[in-house]
Amino acid sequence: MNHTALQFHKFAKPATEQMFNQRIHSTLFGELTISRRKIIHFPTGIPGLEQVRSYTFLDIEEYRPLVWMVSTCGKYHFPVIPIAHLDAESIDEHSKDNYLPLLTDIMKQQPMSVAYVILRLEPEIKQVSLKAPIIVHLQEQRGEQLILENMINEEFLVA
Amino acid sequence: MLVLTRKLDEGIYIGNDVKITVIEITGNQVKLGISAPKDVSIFREEVLNKIIEDNIGSIAAEKPDIKNLPKIIQNLKKKEDK
16 A cells, blocks of 8 residues: 555545435425435526525426425425426417427437426416426536526527 | 616627617617627516516425326326326
8 A cells, every 4th residue: 555545545534325415304295315416506596596506306206297396405395397298288379389399499409408397286277388497407417497488589689 | 776878779888798789769669689698697577577476486385185286287197107
């Protein structure tokens, strides 16, 4: 064992659960242990909750295909549906015509990404809108909420 | 609030790299051109407010009873089960 290896051995600590997992005290689902690889960082939060920057996505069998987007502080829970699970009937006509083609184009350029729409459970919602999808870049563990409504009917100026 | 008066084709800078130019004035409408880096978010006020309202309104306060989930989920569930 050379000198450097000895020093490393001296200071290296054994891997602990905390290094790989994060505990979340969810106000809806209780104590959760989530792999740090499943924590998604939103650099600017989402509109209205800009200060909340990290979330995880819980896939609970009884709620499928609904997924829970849960803040790591455990306070905020958003029911979301992966776009891939939506069908034509669930998308409102305006979004289907205007936003679906735009989102499809965006997703084609984003490898290893998943798009979700947030579902409002109260009052009863029959359709979902694609105007502000949540895009999760799985490899980078980064998320953002796109506001597609702003991308429509725009004249882009070349600086 | 800082208030500035601009004429057609005149602009203002916000910081070094965000420029807003008055492109067209028609009646009570003003068309603005905005040049900004890609990472700067630009939203119409009413659009952003609507998204904020939707986001806040979507926070689940309690665990929903799966029997009472909206019809859309029930339909999607049925399709998934097939």
